Amino acid sequence: MKADPSVQRSLLDLAKVDAELSRLEHRRRTMPELAQIEETEKSLRAKKDALVSVRTQVSDLDREVTRQEREVESVRARGDRDRKLLESGSVSAKQLTDLEHELNSLQRRQSALEDDLLELMERREALELDAQRTGAEVDKAEQELADARSRMAEALTDIDTSKARRDADRAALLPRFGDDLLALYEKVRAQKGIGAALLRARRCGACQLDIDRNAIAEIKAAPEDAVMRCENCGAILVRTMESGL
Incomplete structure (x- = not known):
């Protein structure tokens, strides 16, 4: 030739x-932003899963707290009723003994329920703090992802601009051959x-x-x-x- x-x-x-x-x-395929975005997306998914988990636990505890509060209120109401009956003076000696025994039992039951309720509320408070921390981590990861995507978009624009120029240079050279x-x-x-x-x-x-x-x-x-x-x-x-x- x-x-x-x-x-x-x-x-x-x-x-x-x-x-x-x-x-x-090669620069387009190996942009550092690609790896960063992939890693941040993976981290974000994990944090979102953790947030869903902790919020589910908070929701479950809310139901448990509500149930426990109703039970405490039920025991308290029964105790109030028994005390009013005692104070009325209209009960027999046997009924009086039975009521006093029941009131003692109700007091112990109410105390145990209130202790359990306090423990539930403390657990819920700790979980709520955990949810707030995890939510803040999700927000931070979302911002990092948005920033990385913005940087990648800028880099791609720069690559596309350079490529367009080189494509034009190439097109101008080809007729020579x-x-x-x-x-x-x-x-x-x-x-x-x-x-x-x-x-x-x-x-x-x-x-x-x-x-x-x-x-x-x-x-x-x-x-x-x-x-x-x-x-x-x-x-x-x-x-x-x-x-x-």
Whole structure:
């Protein structure tokens, strides 16, 4: 294959643009914000699950507190009724003994229920504090996630802007090349990552390997418009005054 030396040198400009496009694509795939967002989303889900759990426990305790309060009130009301009956003086001696015994039992029962109720309320207070802390952690994680997403959006905008410029540069370069030369360049680039590189000081600029003497002699003897390729990586070798031929 043959191509004007100036056209071959333009391949270096195309390769430079393509290298920048590759870097931009790599940057898009490996943005630190992606890992941060994934980690923050995972943390946020865990914190939200914890918040749901603690709120469920608070709700369960609220029902238990309400039930316990009703039971305390029931025992208190029964005790008040028994005391009024005692104070009325209208009960027999046997009824009096039974009422006094029942009042003692009710007092013990009320005291035990009130102790249980106090313990429930203390547990609920602790859980409510836990819910507040967890809720604050959820809010913080949500803000961190929003900030990371905002930074990622800014970075993506910057990448997209740079890519649009490089795409325009590439589109402006393509008309310089013949179909055969461009097809070869694209084929090599698809296989090796770099389609063309400068031959500098007898070294391939794509694979960074030295070209052996026989290949160098062949390249040196080839016409200026001959399209030469690296024997190691297959990239198109562009010859200039830096090639050391």
